Amino acid sequence: MTKADVASPHLELAPGSRVGIIAGGGSLPVEVAESLVRQGNSPFIVLVDGEVDREADFAAYEQATLALEDIGLLLPLLKRRGISHLVLAGEIRRRPQLARIRPTFGLLAIIPSVIVALARGDDGLLKVLTRGLEKRGITVVGAHQIVPDLAAAEGTLTAAGPRQSDWRDIEAGRAAAKAIGALDIGQAAVAIGGRAIALEGIEGTKGLLERTRELRGHGRLAGKTRGVLVKCAKPGQELRADLPSIGPQTVEAAHAAGLAGIAVEAGRSLILEGPTTLSRANALGLFIIGLPVAESADGR
Known part of the structure; x- marks a missing residue:
């Protein structure tokens, strides 16, 4: 890195x-x-x-x-x-x-x-x-x-934190988000049960979470009660523009999709309307966590 x-x-x-x-x-x-x-x-x-x-x-x-x-x-x-x-x-x-x-x-x-x-x-x-x-x-x-306070800090930022089973989803979602980021498709993925089940496309994170909610509503995700939204900067991304971001609406949509929490890259993601976003996550029992930036094989 x-x-x-x-x-x-x-x-x-x-x-x-x-x-x-x-x-x-x-x-x-x-x-x-x-x-x-x-x-x-x-x-x-x-x-x-x-x-x-x-x-x-x-x-x-x-x-x-x-x-x-x-x-x-x-x-x-x-x-x-x-x-x-x-x-x-x-x-x-x-x-x-x-x-x-x-x-x-x-x-x-x-x-x-x-x-x-x-x-x-x-x-x-x-x-x-x-x-x-x-x-x-x-x-x-x-x-x-x-506004340096916009950048997500490292670690658990909410009262609730990820369970051990959530970490499988976090790692799976992060790998998927990085893969589509390398193709300049999107910055986010949803993982449930240790595998990515939905990827962000041109419709953005809002559309991604809406699709996840519909999948759960149609019974396609039956028996899988938790899941995680993961957002990451694209490999080699111009970090002065278009950093991944979450806000109160992201928290509401993640909750509606039945997810347990949201993971973002610390220092390379933005938390908009920070106090409101974290307060709403706490009220709904969701976790928000800032992940350390991992060093990739090519040194970036």
């Missing part, structure tokens, strides 16, 4: 730094913005058109709205606003349509890379975007560097 594979520590912003947030769905961009304000740094918000579900929470901030296909306008916008650091935060449910991307002079230079990245999947596109911005003077940082 290298230093680059572990979530970076809290970022100390130099005087005069200005942070922009590319805001997608969910609570993550809201939590990042609120943390920056507490640190005395009011952020500039770039709302991704059609993806933000908490626009009212950004009403007090300077902001602009940008469609995914207008990605070529992002750099000039950030430069005009004096942005030195950028956070990519929140869920983006769709990928840009290449045929509708508005070409700009700066974007033309990286169009071949964008085409290749779109073919490789979401993480490839994030890497191209991150490297392209950094080459042009914008430092891309992870949400966990702005």
